[in-house]
Amino acid sequence: MTEPIDLDALLDAMTLDEQASLLSGADFWSTVAIPRLGVPAVKVTDGPNGARGGIFKDGPSTACFPVGIALAATWHPELIADAGAALGTEARLKGARVLLAPTVNLQRTVYNGRNFECHSEDPWLSSEMAVAYINGLQSTGVAATIKHYVGNESEFQRMSVSSDIPERPLRELYLLPFERAVKEAKVQCVMTGYNRVDGTFMADHHRLVTQVLRDEWGFDGLVMTDWMAHHDTVQSVLAGCDLEMPGPARERGDKLVAAVREGRLSADAIRACARRVLQLAERVGSFADPVIPAERDDDLPAHRALIRRLGAEGAVLLKNDANALPLAPQAGQTVALIGHAAVTPQIMGGGSANVNAHYRVSPLAGLQAACPGVKLVHRPGADNHRYTPLMPVPMTVSFWANDHFDGEIVATQTSPNTEIMWFGSLPAGLDPYNFSARTTLRFVAEADGQHAFSLISTGLARATLNGEAVLDAWTNWQRGDTYFTFGCDEVVHHRALKAGDVVDLQVEFSTAVAGGGFGVHALRVGASRLMGEADIAAAVDAARAADVAIVFAGLNAEWDNEGLDRPGIALPHAQNELIARVVAANPRTVVVLQSGSPLLLPWLDAVPAVLQAWYPGQECGNAIADVLTGAVAPGGRLPQTWPLRLDDTVAFGDPAQYPGVDGHVRYGEDVFIGYRHHEARGHAVLFPFGHGLGYTSFEQTGLTLDRTVLQPGEVLSASVTVRNTGTRAGSEVVQLYVHDAASTLARPPQELKAFAKLSLQPGESRTVRLTLDMRAFAAYDVDRAAWWAEAGDFEIRVGSSSARIHQRATVRLLADWREPVGR
Incomplete structure (x- = not known):
């Protein structure tokens, strides 16, 4: 067993310059080494859907996993833990001991360019995914870096915009995934966002970094800036931000030493940050094994299989009239594949999440393998790009x-x-x-x-x-x-x-x-x-002559991309016209969508089946083919509400709330985002939060609570029996929402507080138990500076989406429960 490092003795042996040097990166991806004292460098690499390594584009290839929203769409924490562990292995292959993932900012609006990278609009679902991901990743000895702390819910003016968030939604929504990652998963690193919160840059935010993250929640790990997000030499150190990235130093280094000598900063503050850098190196094993090996591009069969399974588990069957899916094309039949994405696999979003995938399986290739003897005809039909396509030549x-x-x-x-x-x-x-x-x-x-x-x-x-x-x-x-x-x-x-x-x-x-x-x-x-009428007409002709038409529509990594938000949620170019004309020519049309957030679907009533496949990683075409042909049942549920109209969405029509005015974006909707927003305002939606169909049917019965009255501090247990009433194997997600019947504080009509995913054979039934602690009933009371559950009745609602509640039961909290922050 390796002897622990005496970090304090090591710090005592350092000069002030050496301690200060640890507070910035050595280069784009590594921390500073101090060879004379045996201090190793630690390499980090981008995630969250892969481990890229040190070269941003066209470096050694790596496994590309589904994007964040696709992982969350599985509603399967155990499987996400497996993905986290696999990503730990991938990081090691790139010589990295820190993965810059997961991303847990909430999908506050439909515009955010990084919604694809985030998990959900709901803080409980997002935090369940984050805890599982971190547990899996850190089980391999690789440190997770939860990001972007906090309030980074849009990309507009992302390097400077101030997210002005009232304390209650900050606590109940935006901080919750970070809080649970610290308290439950013991995450080792936190990355601050580019944005400001209430006027202060996050890297300099003493209240949120020191008072909340460290003092209240007990975080003892390392806080790093996002890349080039460091602004103030002194304030960031005083705030408790340990590491400026990337290197070499821009606002630290010699500037820190000068600040100490001029009396603007204490040497103890530098020492505290340096100690946490050393502590991270010790925790990830860099002292014991200081060599950063050359990057490897091993293509692991187990990871191929896991990525393929994740793609199907996260695919959401949005509509399936008359059992149009699964398809069963026979040898000799013709299937028309329409759309660029049929042959150009859309496997991931853009920005720092982008990786050089080992390979990319197209839906055409996946269906060719799944449907031998079936004639597959492809027509592009319409453009889907944001920028003029690249030339596919060296x-x-x-x-x-x-x-x-x-x-x-x-x-x-x-x-x-x-x-x-x-x-x-x-x-x-x-x-x-x-x-x-x-x-x-x-x-x-x-x-x-x-x-x-x-x-x-x-x-x-x-x-x-x-x-x-x-x-x-x-x-x-x-x-x-x-x-x-x-x-x-x-x-x-x-x-x-x-x-x-x-x-x-x-x-x-x-x-x-x-x-x-x-x-x-x-x-x-x-x-x-540029594509035009002739291309649509050719696609329509192909569809008319085929036994089945499959239209692959949606976005790509140019639309779902870091650095810029989406202009709206309509399908770009002529894709809506293309789909409408194809289904008019062939009513046996299926639409496969790929995007990282909601879309408007004006042709929905005419199309019998719609599958949302997200960006499912390098096994894209195989995972889609598995679901379309019924080799695997679609397992996904929506982590984000799909609105009926753009006008109904959070912040629509108020520039102060989005994109912001004079460098400030005001979170004026309070705690009402996502389904909370739509339900509170009585909006009809296109598809509700938690929605997803399968190839079989289920019933949820027998909701029982282990008590009907609660004393403050007690835990409630709810049991539900789920039975597969259909003829095929499949999975069901039991979703438990809590409704506060009478509250002094304005509360959403219901809030997700627990869920469980079950895979059942035909006729099989199983009972699942879900537990709720006091925080499940509480709101954050600003005046009390505490989590507060108010005495009275709470309705427990159990169903298969936020809009499909099958059973209800009531529990009474006999007295107020209060938990001050910091406990």
Whole structure:
């Protein structure tokens, strides 16, 4: 057994400069080592749906798991713990001992660009998933990093916006997943958000980091900033934020030492943060094994199988009239696959969650394997992109060691497509703040029509087409919403081309503008034909001639992306028209949706079956095929309400509440988000929270409570029997909601407080027991600074969604129960 490290003796042996050095990263992904004292570096890597490693794009491949909302859609904590453990193994393969995951910000609005990465609109479901994920991950010796603490519910002005959150919703909603992660899962790291809360940047927020996180909840681990989210040298240390990332130091290092010598900061404050950095290194085993190994790209069969299972367990069958699903196509029949996503698998969202997957199984490939002898015909039908699609050809870039193409070419680099991201992957010897680059590309039009050519860059960029200067992201360059807000907005040029026309592009890039933060740069070149009426007509013809049509519609990682929010929740381009016309041509049409949050479905009444598949990871096509063909029953339930109208959603029509005014976004809806909001206002919804169908039927009966009266402090137990009344195996999620019959505080009509998922064979029944402690009945009372359950009646509601309550029972709390914060 390894002897424990005497951290205090180690700190005593350090100079102030050495202690201060520990409070910033050494580079983009590692902490600082102090070789003379045997202090090791610790490598971290991005999650939450994979372990990427040190190269942002096109590095060693890794397993790509379903995104956060897809994991939560399983409503299966035990399975999520398995996913966490697998991700721990994946992190180890990349030499990392800290995974920057899970993301537990709530889906406050439908606009947030990172809703796909988060678990749910509901704090209990989100926290159940987080606790399971962290327990699984940390069982492998890899530290979890719960993020983004706190109030990071949108991407608009994300580096500076202040989330102004009243104390009650802060406690009841947004802090709860973090609180449970600390108290129940013993999470080892917390990452602060970019945003401010009530005017103070989270990395500098003494009340929330020290008073709440550390003092009230007892968190003894490490707090790190999000990347480039550090602002104040002194205040962040005083707030209890230990580690500035990435490195090298920007606001710390020598500035910290100067602050101590000038009397603005005590040396003890630096020592306290440094101790927690050392403690993390000890907890993850870096002192015992200080070597950071080379990254490996092992493709593990067990992880393949787990990802495939997770994809099916999280797939939500939204509608299934007349048992249109599962499909049973026979040899010799024709199935028309419509939509780009049928052949271009949408496996994940965009931003820091993006990984270089080992492989990507398309729905076409999955269905080919599942349906031998069936003829599969594909037509794209309509566009689904946000930006002009990349050219699927290698792009070789030449570099100069200055920002103005002077002298000799010093390096070259090849990307597998026409996007290159220099996040830890710039050729050796180049200064990430001072280089220029050039590439040439050839585009050949495959069909007549209007074509788009585009540029996006984090520095100056320009391009000529056949010698003509038409793409200018150089003159008057300014930051936009791309590449974590360090890139410009897309610059687009349109021109009509005939099939066979050749366009030669010369593209130039320069760092002669402060675009890329911390020397992080990217260049993206797009070129594609715009789809139109002829493409829809071809898809309709294919559907009409087929026995079954499957339309793959939705979004992709350009819409569900870190750094920018969604403009709305309608399907982009002509996808709604495409679906309506396909189903008119063939009533045997199934729609498979892929998105990271709700969509409006104006054609829903006409389509017999709709499956929401999310972004299910590298086994995308296999998981979808498993569900469509009935090899596996769909196991998912919605973690987020799907509204009937955009107008009905939280913050709609009030700029102060979204996206914000003058740098502040006001959480004026209080505790009423998600289903709480819709139910309190009597809104009809498209699909309620917790909704999901299967290929069998269930009944829930026999709700019993172990007592009908509660003394303050007691635990209530509720039992429910579930029986599979159909002819196929399947799973049911028992959802328990609590309704406060009469409260002094305004409370939602009901709140999820427990759930259980059961898999049952036909005719099988099982009794499940759910327990509720006092917090299940309590609200946060600001005046009392306490959790407060008010004496009176509470209705226990059990059902299969927030809108399908099958049984009710009442329990009476005989006296008020109060728990002051900090206990």
